[in-house]
Amino acid sequence: MHKKLFIPGPVEIDPEILQAMATPMIGHRMPEYARLHGSVTSGLKQVMATDNRVFLATSSAFGVMEGAVRNLVQGRCVNFCNGAFSDKWHDVTRRCGKEADAVKVPWGQPITPEMVEQALATGRYDSFTLIHNETSTGVMSPLREIMAVAERYPDVISIVDTVSSMSALPVPVDELGIDVCIFGVQKAFALPPGLAVFSASERSLERAKCVEGRGYYFDFLEFAANDDKDNTPSTPCISLIYALAKQLERIFAEGLEQRWCRHRELAASVRGWVQERGFDFFVAEPYRSLTLTCVANNRGIDLKKLKGALGERGYAFDDGYGKLKGETFRIAHMGDLQLDDLNKFMSVIDELLPGV
Ligand SMILES: Cc1ncc(COP(=O)(O)O)c(C=O)c1O
Known part of the structure; x- marks a missing residue:
């Protein structure tokens, strides 16, 4: 049963989505894929309210969460932690060999603009990670107010996880000034797991150019170079991308x-x-x-x-x-x-x- x-x-998946996943396969270097890729990335830009580049990664959210710190932390990062996933992001940042501090609050509490101000004002950090909606505890931190603080620190790259909020409420990426906004599709987006989406500002891509050890699979510059051709660095989860195209159609219809x-x-x-x-x-x-x-x-x-x-x-x-x-x-x-x-x-x- x-x-x-x-x-x-x-989350529960609509049968129409499952049906879309049964679309016959195409090759990712065929023009049919480029058309599909171009149409989903432009739909995603609308949902995310961004003119930044939007990329598709075949992984769960943590692939890109790890990739983001590998691409963007040049000196030292601060991870704001208020639950299981943000705690883990700090651990992942350290495991990537990055210098990182955690600002931790008890589970059930939000990250506040004051905490962000206090950390960034030290001048120690070139990047920070934040989870908008901590799914482990059901806490939604005040993203708009936090990003208003971040705006005063233009050399600090903001990396924000919207895994369980994107599309369920407005998260206007450009208006808020989020450099890198990441989500996996299996939560608020209501697709089967296996695909992560992220937007990247120009200055985050500029930062990536100066960071060593970006690896390959999640190298943001590889994503950008391939996206120029409406493509991805490696073979993407094409069936899920068909599902995403269908879901975008459904989201705009609603x-x-x-x-x-x-x-x-x-x-x-x-x-x-x-x-x-x-x-x-x-x-x-x-x-x-x-x-x-x-x-x-x-x-x-x-x-x-x-x-x-x-x-x-x-x-x-x-x-x-x-x-x-x-x-x-x-x-x-x-x-x-x-x-x-x-x-x-x-x-x-x-x-x-x-x-x-
Ligand atoms: C807010 C948040 N971030 C990150 C993750 C990790 O996502 P994944 O399992 O797709 O890597 C989850 C998963 O539950 C989550 O809720």
């Missing part, structure tokens, strides 16, 4: 504004349910994510049992990430999810709660 995914990624509005409605519905059932939120306002809700298990529910029972009813449920397992659970409300489906899921939880 297929379990309907209410976990924070991968309308970006409507997609953002639907995500606000989904979030409001889950938040209402959480309050009505007497649960606490793990995250304080105004930092609650719009794409997933992390719920504190203050009612002492046997989450493992609930997960099992939901599994038997055909639903995949998340009982907390890493060290938060058992203490919190997360309900994802991102991608192509519709309000009726979400409410049905919560009504099934309601039926099961008395027994757990």
Whole structure:
């Protein structure tokens, strides 16, 4: 039995998307691929509101997250850490042999503009990493305010992960001044995993030219040179790119504004349910994510049992990430999810709660 995914990624995929993946194969050096590549990158620029170059990498998000630090950290980087994925990004930065410091806050807290100001004002850093929406904790940091701080430090390259926010809410890359904006497609974009997208500003590409040890697979300059021909350095995941083309068509048919509005409605519905059932939120306002809700298990529910029972009813449920397992659970409300489906899921939880 297929379990309907209410976990924070991968998310449920529309059958139309799966169908698009069955399109007969083409060669990536054929003109048909260049046309496909050109059309998806121009659609992505619209969603990301950027005139920067947009590249397609055949990997999960962390491929490009690692690639970005290898390409852009020349001297020293600061990693802002407030959850599992941002903590890991710091570790990855160090593993790439880069000088890096972590500014860490407890899980459940946001990164604030003040923290960013304090770090950048030291003059020690030429780059920083930030996760807009920490999926492990359901915290959304105030990106606009943070980028307003970053704007005052033009020599510092901003590397921002929007894995679980891009397309669910406005992230206008150029207006915010994000140098490198990265996302994997298996979350808010609602595609199967295996493809990462990133935009790169001119100054980030200039920086890359001066950085040694960029490797090959994620060398930003290779991406730029190949993109000039609407292509990729290595064989891309063409089936997924067909799926992306279909998804962009669907996103524009729904309308970006409507997609953002639907995500606000989904979030409001889950938040209402959480309050009505007497649960606490793990995250304080105004930092609650719009794409997933992390719920504190203050009612002492046997989450493992609930997960099992939901599994038997055909639903995949998340009982907390890493060290938060058992203490919190997360309900994802991102991608192509519709309000009726979400409410049905919560009504099934309601039926099961008395027994757990
Ligand atoms: C915010 C965020 N960043 C990075 C990642 C890592 O992505 P991937 O597993 O695609 O490398 C995830 C995955 O859950 C995520 O939620």
